[in-house]
Amino acid sequence: MDKCDKLAKYYGVTIDSLVHQDNKVDDIKIAPAPIGKHLWGTVTIGSKGQIVIPKAARETFKLNEGDRLVVLGDDAEGIALVKVDVFEQRVQEALKLSRQMTNE
Structure with a gap:
């Protein structure tokens, strides 16, 4: 968990979006959006x-x-x-x- 927290902070995303990366636009997977940004x-x-x-x-x-x-x-x-x-x-x-x- 500590490493996930550090990675999330480094990339400026939430731990949840880092672990459960299911962001898609149409059928294309995309990286999690930074905290406070949305797609x-x-x-x-x-x-x-x-x-x-x-x-x-x-x-x-x-x-x-x-x-x-x-x-x-x-x-x-x-x-x-x-x-x-x-x-x-x-x-x-x-x-x-x-x-x-x-x-x-």
């Missing part, structure tokens, strides 16, 4: 652009029916979804820091 597989875009967020992702990020998300994009990095309240909080923090820097 839930693939989704298909519907005819109106809709996607279904995997259940495990919804549970991890406490996403519920009716929650609003901000869709962000970066040409090099891709698309990100952020809860509206988290996005608004970050914008307010950035504005506050901006004002502090202007007043200095």
Whole structure:
């Protein structure tokens, strides 16, 4: 167990994911994701652009029916979804820091 713990810490993964490596995308086995990182597989875009967020992702990020998300994009990095309240909080923090820097 001690060696498994050291290996997990070295690779930045959980012991469980190290021992029970059953992560797959389609039929391809992949290495465990680092702690705090997730790969839930693939989704298909519907005819109106809709996607279904995997259940495990919804549970991890406490996403519920009716929650609003901000869709962000970066040409090099891709698309990100952020809860509206988290996005608004970050914008307010950035504005506050901006004002502090202007007043200095």
